[in-house]
Amino acid sequence: MKTLAAAFLSLLTRDLTLALRRRQDALVVLGFFVVVVSLFPLGVGPDPQLLRSMAPGVLWVSALLATLLSLERLFSEDGRDGTLEQLLLSPWPLPLLVLAKVLAHWLVTGLPLALVSPLLGLQLGLEPGEMGVLLMALLLGTPVLSLVGGIGAALTLGLRSGGVLIALLILPLYVPALVLGAGAVDAALYATSPGAHLSLLGALLLLTLLLAPWATAAALRIMLD
């Protein structure tokens, strides 16, 4: 049991160390998020009321696209350098190892997106309370994006134009997180309680936490067969 924890932590720190040494990958994702959100006021005009009412959808769709941008790298590099095969040969349950990799992915991409979102909310005219809801919703929602995205990344492993395929495969699966997450912020905008949306988003996170690593592990085994 102790060595299982050691394997999990070692894999997590390995991926985090690599991400830290190649910061540009994470920064590109964050930069993409910031730029896309900032383009909307330029595109639709500076009407504060309009921007405010669009903010939840704009922020969530941008977060979704930014996550997609980073998914291809989740397994493809490991697949190229042969460490993915070693992952499959490990005596530990593959879903748990997958979870370590997805967690590292979320810490590097999803978490920064969530943390920077209040600033972008400010840009779109959200009030402090609404920014809090936005942050909460993204903190609950971006792990779902990473977990579900892992399935797509595993299924498109080693395929040409994998990035586009991931988008086609995964975007429909992102709909529940998008509806609930943007819905939570919408509710806050209209001064109703976002509690129901956030609870459902939390339930969605638990559900994907249980199912996605298994699906990803199965997909990896099939793709490396």
Added chain:
Amino acid sequence: MTAVERAAGSRFPGHGLKVRGVVVERGERRVLDGVHLEVRGGQLLQVAGPNGAGKTTLLRVLCGLTRPLAGRVTWDGRPLTGPEAAAHLAYLGHVDPLKDGLSPRENLRAHCALQGVRVDRAAVARALGDLGLQDHEAVAVRHLSQGQRRRVALAGLVLLGRPLWILDEPFASLDAGAIDTLRGVLEGHLAAGGMVVLTTHQPVPVRGDCRSLELGAA
């Protein structure tokens, strides 16, 4: 003490790998058609054959990475059910499983932790030193040459201390010095009662109980 001597110090009790009638199909084509083989402690099996004869596929079947259509692989009489059941073997594919951005030391520690083997810093340093990499412990693997990378991967193989080694083209793109090192490591492993299954196009320059299996062109 060299890697060879230390490997010889850790004796592996008599194990056995058996393959019976393994059939693998790849997109309508039968890549392996009823392969039988048997390897015991201290033996090296060279899998030979032209390109496309299914050498790599056979190795992946032995690891449990590829599921055969028919036939079975057993280790000490127990069937191999999948890769996670492969705690008796160490596999080295045709690319060295190393992360470019990490140093050899970090690579090896991550590799061993993943395989459930605890190693301390000293053991890693010793293994790298034995293979002539003591000055490269902290350099990112990206800056190492092909031969040096292979040595790091070999250090990982030695550190795991598994009885069965499965190596895909281990001699490819190595210079004479690196081939010598690899030969020494392999001979040490065999002397300790370990088993090696490898593919290569060249004659294997290893002393010991070497056999070969010729896979026909499909």
